[in-house]
Amino acid sequence: MDARAAMRRSVRVAPPPLASRAAVLLLLLLLSALPLSLTYTYEQDVFAINGLYTALGSPSLPGWVTNGGDPCVENWQGVGCAASNITAITLSGISLGGQLGNTLANFTSIITLELSNNNIGGTIPDNLPVTLQRLYVHSSILLLFHSTCVAISLLILLLSIIVSSQETS
Numbered sequence: 001m002d003a004r005a006a007m008r009r010s011v012r013v014a015p016p017p018l019a020s021r022a023a024v025l026l027l028l029l030l031l032s033a034l035p036l037s038l039t040y041t042y043e044q045d046v047f048a049i050n051g052l053y054t055a056l057g058s059p060s061l062p063g064w065v066t067n068g069g070d071p072c073v074e075n076w077q078g079v080g081c082a083a084s085n086i087t088a089i090t091l092s093g094i095s096l097g098g099q100l101g102n103t104l105a106n107f108t109s110i111i112t113l114e115l116s117n118n119n120i121g122g123t124i125p126d127n128l129p130v131t132l133q134r135l136y137v138h139s140s141i142l143l144l145f146h147s148t149c150v151a152i153s154l155l156i157l158l159l160s161i162i163v164s165s166q167e168t169s
């Protein structure tokens with residue numbers, strides 16, 4: 001009987017001191033004062049991906065919306081993030097149509113944009129995000145861009161062969 005009473009006493013949690021309770025209350029007040037639209041994902045990235053989605057013709061993609069949303073928290077299909085920044089969008093071979101739109105340049109941290117084997121039309125925007133390292137968009141309609149890339153690669157290869165043959169001679 002005594003042992004059980006002792007155990008009950010030891011389990012009871014001491015109430016937090018007044019100061020910490022006041023701090024929690026203050027925090028709750030601050031949180032409730034914040035705008036409801038506050039999202040974790042970087043605002044400019046949300047703007048950019050909303051624009052991309054609209055340009056693609058708002059196809060059925062889990063999570064994706066044309067206005068707002070929180071891609072890095074809501075697990076939008078094919079979206080990869082580093083903390084609150086969108087770093088990758090991978091949506092290949094899922095019959096996407098539409099175009100790329102004019103908000104690609106608004107992505108702040110995107111590294112990979114993989115949209116190959118879809119039916120995306122239009123042209124590659126002139127201003128691509130500076131962070132972009134890998135852009136995969138092979139599809140018949142964007143062939144012009146692709147062949148330009150191939151031509152440049154061949155030219156670089158040719159130049160490096162010339163340079164190396166000069167070095168050896």
Ligand SMILES: *[C@@H]1O[C@H](CO)[C@@H](O)[C@H](O)[C@H]1NC(C)=O
Nearest residue numbers: 042082083084085086108109
């Ligand atoms: C997110 O993007 C901002 C602005 O481009 C950059 O300063 C920050 O380092 C990025 N964070 C991560 C985790 O990539």
Ligand SMILES: *[C@@H]1O[C@H](CO)[C@@H](O)[C@H](O)[C@H]1NC(C)=O
Nearest residue numbers: 043044047048103105106127
């Ligand atoms: C998106 O990018 C355009 C062109 O760089 C710029 O004028 C516009 O302010 C940007 N919008 C947002 C919401 O960042």
